[in-house]
Structures are given as structure tokens and as C-alpha cells.
Amino acid sequence: MAAANYLSPEDQFLCSICLDVFTDPVTTSCGHNFCKNCINEHWNTSNQHMCPMCTKVFISRPELHVNTLLSEMVDQFRQSAQQKTSSSEQQESKPGEVPCDFCTGTNFKALKSCLVCLASYCETHLEPHLTMPGLKRHQLIDPVENLEDRMCTKHDKPLELFCKTDQTCICTLCTVLDHKMHKFVPLKEEYKGKKFKLEKIEAEIQQMIQKRRLKIQEIKHSVNLSEEDADREKAEGVQVFTDLKKSVERRLNELIKTIEVKQGTTEKQAEDFIKELEQEISELRKRSTEVVQLSLSEDHLHQSVQSSNFHQPPPTKDWTKVSITPASYEGTVVRAVSQLEETLSAKIKKLVKAALKRVQKFAVNVTLDPDTAHPELTLSADGKQVKRGDVKKNLSNNPERFSLEPCVLGKQSLSSGRFYFEVQVKGKTEWDLGVVRESINRKEVIALNPQNGYWTVWLTNGNEYRALDAPSVLLSLKSHLQKVGVFVDYEEGLVSFYDVDATALIYSFTGCSFKEKLFPYFSPSHKYGVKNAAPLIISPVRGN
Template sequence: MAMASVSGTDMSREQFLCSICLDVFCQPVTIACGHNFCKVCLTTYWNGSLSCQCPLCKTIYGQRPELSVNTLMSEMAAPFKRSPGQRPAVVPGEVPCDICPGAKCKAVKSCLVCLASFCKTHLEPHDRVATYKKHKLIDPVANLEDRMCKKHDKLLEIFCRSDQKCICVVCLNSEHKAHDTALLKEECDRGQAKLRKLRSTAQLTKCKREIKLQELKRLLAQNNVMAAEEKLEAIKVFSALVAAVQRSQVLLLEEIEERRRKVEKQACCFIKQLEKDITVLRRKLIELVELSSHAEDHHQFLQTFTSISSFPQVIDLDKVCVKGFQSLKPVWTDVAQLEEMLYGKLYALPKAKLRMVQESYAVEVTLDPATLKTGAGFILSEDGKQLRTTWISRLGNTSLDCSVLGKQGFHSCRFYYEVQVHGNTEWQLGVIEEAFKRDRNHREYWLLQLDKMGRYSCQHQPGFYGLIQKTTILPPSTNPKKIGVFVDYNGGQVSFYDENGKLFHSFTGCKFHEKLYPVLWSNDVKPLIIMPVARQKK
């Protein structure tokens, strides 16, 4: 009766499609709002939702309705269901099977010998029959007739390098006889090699510009920091001058700002060009990567490669050169000599300089328990920040063999760390080269020491144990609570400060060969404590 009803009315398959799976209803259910869905589809939909609502009209149900199959709807939909072996028809954009009668199925492969596309069912002879197994299969493509020579109706299987076009065998023996030719696969392999080289060149060019871009941005940041430092120093110096020189202060600030703007303008110009180059190169790389994915389609590859193989024009990195901020510091010296009263103002600058070092170059330092020598009598805290000894050597001789190194090593940079020494009567601290971790006889170090007699000294030993140690006895000093260690690796400098910014000693002209590690030694039960650097609130 239901069948008669279906055939008696002008019903279409689309009226029996589930809006979730887009296929003919299977065990259709009807909910209160009147919409129909496959039972499995609706159950799965609700299982993945926070609330029970209709997928179409979004009607929300307080409680999950009990689903029962609509038998009438199921009988009406039955004539529109596909047979068990039938596949869904192709959708726009997909390649249809050339063999399927009536509704076409989606092709899974195209044969360059048969010049046809096949669905999974009709491709089966190519997997089974020996003759068909030799055919060349590629991912499905439309318009296989475009791969035939329009003039001779032969397969385009040769590439003419002279004319940059695909030709057939007959063309090869006629108008292209004297031309430079190659098989499509051979030419495609050649093009892929060029493509890989082009991609490599583009990638390398992009990376170089990214590096240069970062260098320029760092230079720009340093330029701003240096300009800010110069402004601050200028304000401190000129604040004590009489009104007659206040105009000079304004002019000097303007000059600093002009120099900063000049560097910024030049750097921003190069940055804009480099960012533009990088964007162009990224697009180029996307095109090249996309072309690589079509390598099996020789015809399409060669047609596309010819149009995108040209390399984009980018800026010459040798021309990207920006001079850094040119300091006006000699002016400060000249101005300072005008009034003796400026010396009182300049006295506060060392602490300000130390604060700048702390804010710019402070690093996290944790002592490495792996460098703690067994039997040395040291105790290292769990967080790796405190070091003390369990017994005091009466000899009071320092032993670098028992020193403890930091976990972090530093190379080609500036860094600063602080150690609380308050209450400790005998200690050493500073930096040492990485070779000491491999061989404790190799001990090139730069240290500040307090001995048991209360004397401060700086020590530098070049190279291996046994070489002459250079020791500098420092003038008597009030006992500091903290010692700051500042290292300028590229500048060859190691400096030691107290908490007030007073300079104990500075090693200059140092030649560092590898990573530098913080190093500590103590001969007191009072601990040496690596302190977090207090930063100025901005």
C-alpha cells in the first residue's frame, strides 16, 4: 500500500534524504517538531551536543525524547535506497567514472593508456589482469582528451624543449624532428630537480632575510635603549645648571632624538622591504610546494612550472646596512667641567648604571649538583640557590677543585647575577670556562675572593693548573652584603659590584674561548645565596 502511494504520487529521492548524513533515510524517526532523521544520525548528533535540539529548526527539548522508527516513512523511503554495491554519484569538482552507466560514480584513478577514468569497481581489471597492470595510473583528472595530440590523435608523451610544449610521436618525426626533446617523465624529473633547487634557494633567501630582520629589530631596540639612557643622563647633568644653559639641554635632547629617528627611519625602511620580500618569498614557496604535490601529473606540472619558475626580485642583503646610535657622551664630559657642583650629581650615577645592568642583563642562575665534588663537605639546597660547607678548613686555603658551577652557561652575550655574601667570612665567586667541567686541571677563571684575613682580591688564571695565577689585592672595603657579577662576553670584560653599585674590580681585554659558567666556593657555614635580581618598577 505504501509502495502504491509512492508510485502514485510524484515523490522524489530528495524528499527522503536525511539532513545529517545526506543519504536516504535508514530507520527514520520523527521528533515533535515534525522533522525526520535517521535514528543513528540523530542519536549520534545528540550524543555530541550539550542539549537535545532539532538539527534543523533548533527546537530544544528539556528531556531526551524516546526515538521510535517511523514505519510508514521507512516504507516510503525504501524504493529510493541504493542497491548494496552502488556508490554515491559524483559531486561538482570530482572526476566521474567513464565506464559507469547512468549515474556516474567518483573516479579513483585515471589511466594514461586507456585514456579513461575509473571508479573503484571498474578499476578492478587494472589490479587483476596482467596486461592492464602495466598501464600508467595517476590520480583522477578530467579532460583526458587534452592529453591527445589534436593533429594526430596520439598521446602526448614527449616534451619539446625548443618549443616548450608537449608533443606526440608523430610530431617528433615531423615538425619537431630537429628540436631538443625528451620523454615527459625525463623532463618532469629535470623540472622537479630545478624545483627542489629553486625551493632551497627561496628558503635560504627567506631565512637570511628573517635573520637580517631580527638583527635590525634588535638594533632598533638597542638604539631606543641607548637613546633613553642618553636622555636620562642628559637630564641629570643639566638639571643642576643655571637657566642660561637650559636651552642647551633642550637642543641636546632634540639632537639625540633626531639621531634616534634617523636610525629608526633607516631601519624601518629596510624592515618594511625585508618583510615585503619575506611575504613574496612565502607566497613563492607556497606555489612551489603546491606544484610539488602535482609531480605525478607531468603535463600539468610542466605547464605550471614554466609560469612560476622565475625567481622574485628581492633586496640585496649587502645593501641592508644601518649604523647604530652615535653617542654624544663626549658632550657630557665637556658640560660636567663647567661647574664643580656637577660632581655631586655624578656621584649617584654608578648606582643608576648598576640598575640598568640589572634590568637589562640579569639571568637566572642555578647551581649544578653534578659539579659538587664528593667529600668536599658542601651542602647544596634543593632549589640550587644556596651553598654552604659543613666544616671549616683551618688552613683557610681556597680549593677551586671543590667549587660548584652553575647549570647555565653563557656565550656571546652580556649577563649579570648576584650572590648574597652577608655573614660569610671566606668565599670565592666569579666565572670559569666550560673546559673545567671536562677537566678540572683546565681552569681559566676570573674570580673575586674574600680570604679569612678579611682581604679582598681578584684572581685570573690563564689555561691549565700550574700556570702563573694573576692576583690583584684590592683596597680595604666595608663588607658588602651582595656581590654582583657582570660579564660582557664580546667586550672581554668581567666586573664585580657591591649592592650600592660600587665597582670592586673589572677585568678588561679578556679573551674568552668557550661558554662561561658562574662558579662559587665557600669556607663558612653561612651560605652563599644566589639572589633574584630586584628590578625597578616602571
């Protein structure tokens, strides 16, 4: 049986309080063993005398005596452990490891630190603490540096407890002196709680790191997408301007050729006239010579007979009515530029069509917010239509509602990114729509412009379209608007309006600085009998 005890597992020689090899082991009446110092300190810090193992409560504090048999077994165990330790090769202390305080020359790695001696020991210098009775009572811990910091500066005892009241480490004497009425727990217990909290914080930090790594990937992905968009836009721009350059050069060459052909025709006509005139001059000179010779002849008979043939100049063309009219170039350049303008318009329409198709991908399902609607407005049940009613409804005058102007906002807002929506304005003679910032004045009549938080386009007098910029801009449109598309790029500071049916850009507010939420804005304006009674209708976007 004795041999069996010597071969028992190491756990049988560990104190359940300090979790280290027994020092002066004692046995309680319930049969459990503890270090004498450990059980005494445990009962000193407790309101009742209870066994830490089986929780048996003793009426009075038991008298404790060292368990001689167990003490001898522990000594043998220590010696056996020491022999195993001695047989193993000592490790030289590395940077970051605690060195032995007693090694000379080569500093070996410390295996334990003593809270009584305030020193750290390698396996060789640790032997006295494992064998000598006086030193075996010392409290050994895993090697640490700055052991002085682990001692109570006031009582010169190890800091073994944690005062929750003052949130500081204390020794056993502090509990009965300076911290008598405070709440304290063993340092190991506090360590476990703090460790759990630290592990929780570490998990949260790792989660935050992971989120930020994902955000980095998201940002990099956005940059890549932006780079792809930029490359596509550059390629498209180069292609468009290359085509335009070719068109300009082709039109210029055609213009020059047309002018040169006209000039060539004029020059050919002049050459023909000059040739004909030179022929007549030659004939006239010949006749002149004959007349001169005849006039100098002294043969009266011959002169009399021949002179009858020269009674008048030879027949020639009447050149008084002949002239060269310079070629007309009126309208030649204008027509060439007009043709170029048609080509340019076709290119622009193609570009706008592609741009409109891109922005339509950001379509938002906008619905009207009845809490913002002016009391004279009537909204459809699905929140997609608004028109001016005949009766002013009795509605609560909440801060969000427009009180004087016949307006209503959409429920959906934008504080980043892009969105797009379309509104049917067919059959109306007055309206205004666009986007507004959240803080606009809804209780007074104010000018609709970006300074006041409005980015809108309106129709008035049936055919006068204006972008309500500062100052407002009169828009020249080729056709009456039937459906208007509104696109917003928050970060870009852009608000654009499109003629959806004609695939044309109406107007863009650029360089805007948005600092708060933006809401879709609708106003069917005033109604004059049946005139302008048609509603504004939020239309589904094609392809969405």
C-alpha cells in the first residue's frame, strides 16, 4: 500500500487552495488536506469556518496539526521531482524570459520566483526551497520580474488579495487594518474575472479588426470599381471625341471641296470667256491689217473694188452684257456647321441614353409621406400620386407638414450614395419637383433655390421650364416634358434631371455640398378648375 501511495499521481500532492505542492499539510476532521498557511488564511478572510472541498461547516475553528505521513510523502515527491529536474538540461535565459538571480557567468532560465525571498531561481538554485524545511514554507510562483512590486509596501507581505472597494491589490494584514470594512476576494479569483473580461475585450477587438479589414476590402473594391468606371469613361470619351474630330475633319474637307468646286467653275467660265475674246481680238487684228494695207494701195481700181468688202467691222459678240458673277458662298459654312451639329446631337443623345441607363440602376421605390403633405393635397392610397384637391383638410400641423405651399416629400431619404426616381408630369401646366434637404422651412413661403435647400425644376404658364438655381435658368427644350427622371449623387454633389422619353439631359446642379439628409420633393402646384388638375405620378423605372 505504501508503494501505491508513492506512485500516486501528482495531483494528490497539490493543495486545492494554492494549487501548489503541499507545504506543512494539515488534515481537517472531514478528511481533506490543505497547506496549513492556506487553510488558516482562508478562514481568516471568511465569516465562517467551512471546508473548501466539501463545504462542511464547523461550529468552532478546528485546531490544525501537520499531517506527518502526508508531509513525508510530499518530501519524497519533492526529492523525486528535484531529481527529474536535475537530470534535465538547464535552459539558458533568452530575451523576454526571467533569468536566475543567483547564476554567475551564464544566466539560466528561472523556474520559480519566491515571494518571500523576492528572488527568482533556476533549477539548480531552486533546490534548497524544495528540500530545506525553512525554505519549503516560502511561497513559490511561476517566474516573474520586479518581485518587489508584488509585495505590500506598507506591511512587506505578498499581495494575495484584491480589494474591490478600492480596486487595488492588498496583503492579508491590509484586510484587518486599512481595508477592514472593504469587500475583497483572493487575487486568483479576481484574476480569473479580469481574465474573462480581457478575453471578452480581446474578442471584441478582434471582431473590430475583422470589420475594419472587411471595410478595407470594401474600400479597395470600391476603388477598383471606380478605376474600372474611370477607364470606361476615358475610353468612351476618347472614342466620342475621336469620332467628333473625324466628323469635324470630314465636314471641313467637304466644305473646302464645295468652295473649291464653286471657285473652279467660276475660273473655268472666265477661261472660256477669255479664250473667246482672244480669238475675236486675233480676227480683228487680221482685219485691221487688211484695212491698213488696202488704205495704202495706189491702185485706184483695186482699192475701189475691195473697199466694198470692208465697209464695216467684222461681226463679233456683244460683250457688254457678259460678266463673271463670283460664286455664292452664303450659307455654305452655316450648312456645314448645321450638319455637324446634327452629328453632334446624335452623339450626345447616344451618350445621354447610355448615362440614363446607368443612373436608372440606382432606382429607388419612392412613396409619398402623408405626414408632410399640405392639407389641400390629395394622395393616392399607394402613395404614388399627388394632386391639388378642392377642400383643405383638417390635419394636424406637425413640424414636418408644409403649411403654405402645396408640397409633399417622399418617405425615402438619402445621406450617402446615389438614387434615382421618375415622375410623370403629363397633362399638367404647372409643377415643380426635385430634392430638398431635411431642414427646409416648411411653414413659410421662401424662394426655391439651393441656398434655401431646394434643387428643383419647374414648369409654369404651360410651356416655361426653369431650373431653380441662383439665379434661375430658362430651359430650352425641344419637346414638352411627359416624364422627368431625377438622379442624385450625394458624394459627387450632383442633382440631374432627364427627359426620359426624349432621352435628353434637362439640367444638372453641380458642385453641391450636401451635409444632411435629402428627400424627394413634389408639388403639383395650383389648380384652376380642370386646368392643371392632373396628378404627379411616381412611375416605375423601366427595367426595375
